[in-house]
Amino acid sequence: MDIKTDDYSVWAEGTDLYFSGVMRPENEAASAITSLVRDLLDSGPPVLTVHLSDLEFLNSQGRNILVKLMIEARNHPQVRMVVRGSSNIVWQDRSLPILKRIYPGLVLLMD
Secondary structure (H helix, E strand, O other): OOEEOOOEEEEEEOOEEEEEEEEOOOHHHHHHHHHHHHHHHHOOOOEEEEEEEEEEEEOHHHHHHHHHHHHHHHOOOOOEEEEEEOOOOHHHHHHHHHHHHHOOOOEEEEO
C-alpha cells in the first residue's frame, strides 16, 4: 500500500518503510499509515527499517504516528526496529532520540 499526497509519500518496499516530503497528516491518513505499519509488523520480518531521511517536516500528529509505531513495535519483540534519520533536519535531530525512551530496543541511525 502506498500513501501519496501532493506534499508527502509513505510506502513500503519489502521490510523497509519510507517517508518523504512535508507531512501534515489528517486523521484519515494517520489511520492508513498505522494500518500499513501494523501489516508490516504482523508479517513478522526479522528487521523493519523506517527511513525518515527524506522527510523534511512532520507535524505533531505525524509525530504521534511515530510514537504509535514504536508502541506497536514493542508488542512484536521478534521484530528488530531500525529508524534511519538525518541529523541535518532539525525536527529529526530533536525528536527521534525521544523514540528510544518509548522503545529502548530501537536502533536509531542518524546520518
